[in-house]
Amino acid sequence: MAKEKRPKLAVFKFASCDGCQLSLLDCEDELLLVASAVRIANFAEASSAVLRGPYDVSLVEGSITTAHDAERIQKIRKESRVLVTIGACATAGGVQALRNLRDVKEFASIVYARPEYIDTLATSTAIAAHVKVDYELRGCPIDKKQLLEVLSALLAGRKPSIATSSVCEECKKRGNTCVMVAHGTACLGPVTHAGCGALCPTYHRGCYGCFGPAETTNTASLEKALLATGKTHEEIMRLYSTFNVGAPEFDKARREQLVQIRPRESGRG
Ligand code: SF4
Ligand code: SF4
Numbered sequence: 178m179a180k181e182k183r184p185k186l187a188v189f190k191f192a193s194c195d196g197c198q199l200s201l202l203d204c205e206d207e208l209l210l211v212a213s214a215v216r217i218a219n220f221a222e223a224s225s226a227v228l229r230g231p232y233d234v235s236l237v238e239g240s241i242t243t244a245h246d247a248e249r250i251q252k253i254r255k256e257s258r259v260l261v262t263i264g265a266c267a268t269a270g271g272v273q274a275l276r277n278l279r280d281v282k283e284f285a286s287i288v289y290a291r292p293e294y295i296d297t298l299a300t301s302t303a304i305a306a307h308v309k310v311d312y313e314l315r316g317c318p319i320d321k322k323q324l325l326e327v328l329s330a331l332l333a334g335r336k337p338s339i340a341t342s343s344v345c346e347e348c349k350k351r352g353n354t355c356v357m358v359a360h361g362t363a364c365l366g367p368v369t370h371a372g373c374g375a376l377c378p379t380y381h382r383g384c385y386g387c388f389g390p391a392e393t394t395n396t397a398s399l400e401k402a403l404l405a406t407g408k409t410h411e412e413i414m415r416l417y418s419t420f421n422v423g424a425p426e427f428d429k430a431r432r433e434q435l436v437q438i439r440p441r442e443s444g445r446g
Pocket of ligand 2: 344369370373374375376377378383384385386387388389
């Protein structure tokens with residue numbers, strides 16, 4: 178029997194909502210092409226069939242929140258030729274990284290009737306904090322066009338072409354009127370990584386940063402513009418405290434607001 182030549186694609190989940198994995202299933206027009214180009218070796222959202230490693234490409238969704246996660250990602254890395262992290266949880270720790278700012282035991286005691294059964298780390302961290310990552314796709318969830326670009330580039334043996342600019346540039350390309358300049362609407366587009374095609378400003382609302390920090394950010398300059406829209410330091414701090422609160426650039430911007438709000442408490446996170 179001829180040896181199967183198609184590369185093996187595996188999809189793994191850590192702490193996350195599954196939304197980024199669903200972006201792959203959301204590729205309705207392209208899904209059959211993807212499925213015929215690769216062997217799906219592990220993808221719990223699509224099939225119960227599991228093929229053993231090694232894998233040519235592994236997509237990893239979710240953040241590391243337990244000791245077991247921290248061990249499992251090491252094994253996945255060893256078995257993967259190329260490892261791509263997908264989404265805000267995998268690339269920045271996700272909204273669950275809010276736990277990094279407080280005492281996780283206190284959270285557990287409030288949320289769970291029997292917190293002694295909860296076995297968790299005190300932090301939620303990005304995959305890259307644990308193993309080498311070859312490509313990162315941002316977003317909450319990721320953009321399916323970027324996912325297809327990465328997969329087709331890897332299958333063709335070329336470098337993926339992923340925009341490195343900010344949402345503002347995508348706004349310009351779409352011919353959007355700037356919601357901040359025209360309407361005084363707060364927008365994190367100037368410091369947010371491109372990838373969504375400026376989805377929110379296109380529908381006349383500000384960007385809230387779900388694609389995480391752009392490659393170069395000037396949050397000090399944006400702070401002045403956000404204050405001019407009427408936002409307070411507390412509100413600006415909250416703008417940075419969502420899906421990518423664990424991203425270093427957003428964490429820094431958030432702490433800078435905290436210094437303005439509570440000068441003596443700013444060290445507490
Ligand atoms: S609406 Fe937001 S993302 Fe678009 S150009 Fe203005 S500031 Fe930038
Ligand atoms: S505009 Fe901002 S918040 Fe909206 S989808 Fe794009 S990156 Fe996410």
